[in-house]
Amino acid sequence: MRSAPVHLPLTPPAILPVTLAAPDDFTGWRDAARALLAAAIPPDRIDWTVAGTGMADLFAVAQPLPAPVTTMAQPVPRALLHLLRHALLHRAPGRFALAYRTLWRLRERPRLHLDPADPDMIALAALAKSVRRDLHKMHAFVRFRKVGEADGRERFAAWFEPDHHIGRAVAGFFRNRFAGMDWLIVTPQVSIGWDGATLREGPGGTPADVPGGDAVEAEWRAYYASIFNPARVKVAMMKKEMPVRYWRNLPESALIPELIRRAETRVDAMVETVRSEADLFAPAEPGGRRFESxxxxxxxxxxxxxxxxxxxxxxxxxxxxxxxxxxxxxxxxxxxxxxxxxxxxxxxxxxxxxxxxxxxxxxxxxxxxxxxxxxxxxxxxxxxxxxxxxxxxxxxxxxxxxxxxxxxxxxxxxxxxxxxxxxxxxxxxxxxxxxxxxxxxxxxxxxxxxxxxxxxxxxxxxxxxxxxxxxxxxxxxxxxxxx
Amino acid sequence: MAKLTRLEKLAILADAAKYDASCASSGATKRDSRDSGGIGSTTGMGICHSYAPDGRCISLLKILMTNQCMFECTYCINRSSSNVRRAAFTVQEVVDLTLDFYKRNYIEGLFLSSGIVRSPDYTMEQIVEVARRLREEHGFRGYIHLKTIPEGDADLIARAGRYADRLSINLELPTDDGIAALAPEKDGARIRRTMAHLGARIGDAKAERRTSKKAPVFAPAGQSTQIIVGADASNDDHMLRTSSALYGRYGLRRVYYSAFSPIPDASRSLPAQPPPLLREHRLYQADWLLRFYGFSVEEISATMQGGHLALDMDPKLAWAIERREMFPVDVNRAPRESLLRVPGLGARVVDRLIAARRHRRLRLDDVARLCRSLRAIRPFIEAADWRPVGLLDRADLKARIVPAKPPAQLSLFTT
The missing domain is CATH 3.40.470.10 (Uracil-DNA glycosylase-like domain)
Structure with a gap:
């Protein structure tokens, strides 16, 4: 779909600019990388950029890429490809170069990708890990609000700000999970939507694109407050798994400071409120008449x-x-x-x-x-x-x-x-x-x-x-x- | 009394459910809603949709049908003598609430339990009916965990397994004496019988599914249980032996340990004290050693003092310090089982070390790059450029690894 524009090289060894259509353009990168490998262009001669972002290398001369190839002499191992699919969604600018360098080195060391102690593999694994975490957090922290009903289907919308370029990558997850309802997820970069039949894609947006006011949010907050056990406050653990940067889009997060503040008092009250026997019995009344038997x-x-x-x-x-x-x-x-x-x-x-x-x-x-x-x-x-x-x-x-x-x-x-x-x-x-x-x-x-x-x-x-x-x-x- | 709103009931019945530690949504077979017309999917992994300030994951809508209960379990907030506010959901209210929460992506599914109301069978019927409506009437494909009432009819339990991903029965106390003393209506032998029965059903269903994908599912995410830590006199040795037996005999997926917390209107016969969180943590660590690191209960038990795990260091380190003759372990040659016994080396790091050593002789630097910290590991390993000369034999070995802090109970209010 979004493959790189093709020009022809004139004067090697100049820097070769490769422009990808979008920051998550894995296919574009893969096609370009195949062609570059086939033409044996070393990593240090390539300048990877994304269309419409940042500056290309000033010394790079506009020159054509090698012809596209469909098969590779040495196919990229499936496990590595899987890792790259995630790593290349990272926002780090050097990711395309790192990924290409790894493929380049793979020509000499075909089992490189199996060495977890190799510095490039460590770097790629770190990128992929943080992208997977971001995907996981987006699966977890998107909060839909009901915005209406149409043709008997409920419609929901959500605003979310991911750390990396994962807006398109999560679409399949949400389609599989929420097949029976219409939904729209707006992120700053891209919006994706589902109408029961097709996934659609649109430009990014702002929080204002998602209306507020869903009555169920009050119930969710009540649930959040009630399920919390004030006797085991562990704020650091909560922040580690639910980093504060996500909080502004979570309806429950407004409750957190108050829950923490009151926890100690609530527990003290529970520990101290041991019912005393004095409350159970009225004082004995002075005796009345006495009988012998x-x-x-x-x-x-x-x-x-x-x-x-x-x-x-x-x-x-x-x-x-x-x-x-x-x-x-x-x-x-x-x-x-x-x-x-x-x-x-x-x-x-x-x-x-x-x-x-x-x-x-x-x-x-x-x-x-x-x-x-x-x-x-x-x-x-x-x-x-x-x-x-x-x-x-x-x-x-x-x-x-x-x-x-x-x-x-x-x-x-x-x-x-x-x-x-x-x-x-x-x-x-x-x-x-x-x-x-x-x-x-x-x-x-x-x-x-x-x-x-x-x-x-x-x-x-x-x-x-x-x-x-x-x-x-x-x-x-x-x-x-x-x- | 005015009729409670759904929100008010939810507040009461979530509060009543929070002492159940389990909130896992993992282990279900992969499925999604594309062909059900409804909503819901499971990826096998489980998702935590939020975290409460207690550091616990909120994955499922964890509620009771009702917190009215005929039983008088001393440790329980819902015991019949407790003065907590009582409420009861209708079946349809639980179904609607689950769907409303799920559609907003608040939860992975439902974890439904209940106080025993009217009779065990009646209670179990209500629980099963919620799951049936979700699955059959709404095409719900999310996660369902149902609490099983061992006093209930076996047919009802069988029906529960058809709809649920996971079933659980809480043992709560590791010994029959403890059960008799603190939960007089319950019967340890009966709980174990039901667990055995469930274990067999789950195993059979799995075997059948291996030969035919059309075979009916039965609680594909298995069964779990919970043991309360610190409500009775049971020590860590009792706990771990009980867990080990449960894993071995009934094929349980998880045993949860739940530090006994102060509850509102607590019984006067139980100590009102902060929950033993550090003890709970050590039990989880020891539990992992049993399940994933090839340790036997006897090996862990041998490191205990007075039947308890050390609080000032993790159980693997305690074992290693006792058994120094087993070390150092050569990271370049040792088998996986030996590496798993090195303090500070987790299963994932061990696998990475094994992969990496096929490509090079590992030096201490390589090990450092693959694990989080060398401090605990260093005295117990040998690498291409490293031998822990003398370190292993030092009398102050423990002090060099464990930060010099008094073994304080985890504070109630760590931030």
């Missing part, structure tokens, strides 16, 4: 207690179990079955609990079971009585009864089954998840919170139920080990 306590409860809010059953359900148990488990409130039987944990949730206790190695008879709220709260639907969650007032109302039960049993560990029990024991309405399964020091005893067995009954998915059940059993085992 559980029997006396339950008798008083049955005789004196009135429901704290409407919707409660008319009778209370006391705790049961070994009065000297080392493990005491607290549920939410009696259910329908418990209310009828007058005993805690005898309904469906009780059966789940029994099974979990057994699996954890806890003998129900040697533990003590009770509830945070001592009466069944429900709403009526026809003949059925449906469970209603006790409110904060209900929980507070029974709190001192519960505290007194615990004092009398004097267990080593108290297990809160569910959020209501945790609320009643800790004095704070709080989420169960953050403390679940932890052995917390609490009022000279230990407290461990886990889910209520009825939670397992409500899980619709069998796989999920198994996982949660295993977890509850593990929590109970942990409690047993601490008892």
């Amino acid at each position: 559980l029997t006396a306590l339950y008798a008083a409860l049955a005789a004196e207690d009135t429901p704290p809010s409407p919707g409660f059953s008319s009778h209370v359900v006391p705790g049961e179990g070994l009065p000297s148990a080392t493990i005491l488990l607290v549920g939410e409130q009696p259910g329908e079955q418990e209310d009828k039987a007058g005993r805690p944990f005898v309904g469906p949730a009780g059966q789940v609990l029994d099974a979990c206790l057994a699996e954890a190695g806890i003998d129900r008879a040697s533990a003590f079971l009770t509830n945070a709220v001592k009466r069944f709260k429900f709403t009526s639907q026809g003949k059925r009585r449906l469970h209603a969650t006790p409110n904060a007032g209900d929980i507070a109302h029974y709190r001192w009864w519960l505290a007194e039960e615990i004092r009398l049993v004097n267990p080593t560990i108290v297990v809160a089954l569910g959020a209501t029990a945790l609320h009643a024991l800790s004095g704070r309405k709080q989420a169960l998840a953050p403390v679940r399964g932890d052995l917390l020091p609490w009022q000279d005893r230990r407290l461990l919170a886990t889910v209520h067995p009825s939670y397992l009954l409500r899980l619709p998915d069998a796989q999920a139920r198994d996982i949660e059940r295993d977890r509850m059993v593990r929590d109970l085992r942990k409690a047993l080990a601490a008892a």
Whole structure:
């Protein structure tokens, strides 16, 4: 396509100017080099220039090149050609001369290109390496912006400033990757575009050729900020792989200074924010009435207690179990079955609990079971009585009864089954998840919170139920080990 | 709570995914979008489209489907007891986001993982459905890495392999005891079984593809895993033996080592401390010695003190200083295996030396031109004009190579 103009030589050994059509005119260089080699013109007699750039050697006399040749006596090894294809895209002015000199030397040393310690080969390899890096960085750092749609195809445009003459060389990569959309990449030297059928080429441009304002850029910036881990700041590494000269065309780069500046504070905050136990528990309230025994306590409860809010059953359900148990488990409130039987944990949730206790190695008879709220709260639907969650007032109302039960049993560990029990024991309405399964020091005893067995009954998915059940059993085992 | 926008979900679910070190997009079979009507290509090499200030490559859109999780893994930011903000993408949102990012050349593809929500199977189904839509409905030819949930159904895992370039299961802790203590819902034996199963499927698919190009692909970029460094008491010896077994038995492509970082709302049972970045770095170096330099775990292990790699020098140098009788190595005559054991000589430099010595007797100058620095190399090699007379036997050999700096942990905020 862009081969050099041909003139005829008159007076050797004058300097022979060879003008290539473009700075990336590999074909032009190759054709000229073949002809020059065939005519045995030594490297020091050639002045390589690119049309429209710089000055030709003033002493060079306009003279014709040797006739073009199609085959060479000694073909250039494929591996070397591959290296040259990249090396000649470098912006270094001496690249054409260096490449020709290497071919010239190859006549005497046919295996020259296989010697990585040869100075010319080292120089060529360095050029090719920096061009390959530039190609790679262009593949990586071009940022398209959506500029519209036409005939059902989205259209995108990008502005990019490569270091070397690679504008045309990258076209194939972008076509193969973005076949399904229309795109245009503008560089200072050349612009290339794709419409789904053909690659087109045009003159270079400016950043103004690519309109701004693509809403997805905000999402990309959010992603960039979130994927950064402030605990491992390594700015030098980032700059090595993403040199600062590329930053002005990267939408995410504006965030970098702020991300680095805030990193230290963010990590300090994470390291220091270790939740303290003081936040978990309300201060213990001064004791109320004291009872001699559980029997006396339950008798008083049955005789004196009135429901704290409407919707409660008319009778209370006391705790049961070994009065000297080392493990005491607290549920939410009696259910329908418990209310009828007058005993805690005898309904469906009780059966789940029994099974979990057994699996954890806890003998129900040697533990003590009770509830945070001592009466069944429900709403009526026809003949059925449906469970209603006790409110904060209900929980507070029974709190001192519960505290007194615990004092009398004097267990080593108290297990809160569910959020209501945790609320009643800790004095704070709080989420169960953050403390679940932890052995917390609490009022000279230990407290461990886990889910209520009825939670397992409500899980619709069998796989999920198994996982949660295993977890509850593990929590109970942990409690047993601490008892 | 108001409905979260796609941007808000993205911020939460990328934050939740960032403790997964893997972002590689390499190793896929070459393909492009010219015949798919969509977008996407893979060149086998992988491209890093950006770098975050943590020095890590951003190659893939690395997100979770959701950060809600039934599991309580102590080290994890998404464990069920963590107070982090929760969000969940729909399948279509992940598909659209991947395509929107890809079309702007922000990414090489998608790395999708998820908290375990509702059930392992349900979660895995969602992940697979994203990949299916991308491949089948949008002709997407970019890179897809899917996290595999070992508790999930084997059929689902098989489907994942059809669409994904890479599959991974994170082991996270090198020992079964560690898993039992810190990730009670997980099961080391089950993870290994799934890895073995995946390894066999990947190997079979490769073999079939060698005989017929029409054979179905199955995770052509193989499987990888991640081990957390510094969350439990495992030492470097445990780590490397685990890795070595994973490479050997299940044909893993990569084992990633991830220094345990402080996370928001960390569990009180784990130390809140800066991540052991230097230890992580040494593990990667030792890992490379295992995979590309012909070292055995025993050889590396023999240089350890109390089960740990030296922090003040790289593991190859530590080995060479212990085994001085193996040196000097003659750069003009030694076989490749011996050259690979010289501290400071990488595989690529070794290949160049071998090529160059066919043309000349290499002098120290030639070696200097082909490698980055002679300082570490000089005492261990012999060249046409160089013998390390006496140097090798000096008691202060290490001090002459390693800069006299106290072996400080890599600072959190090196710039």
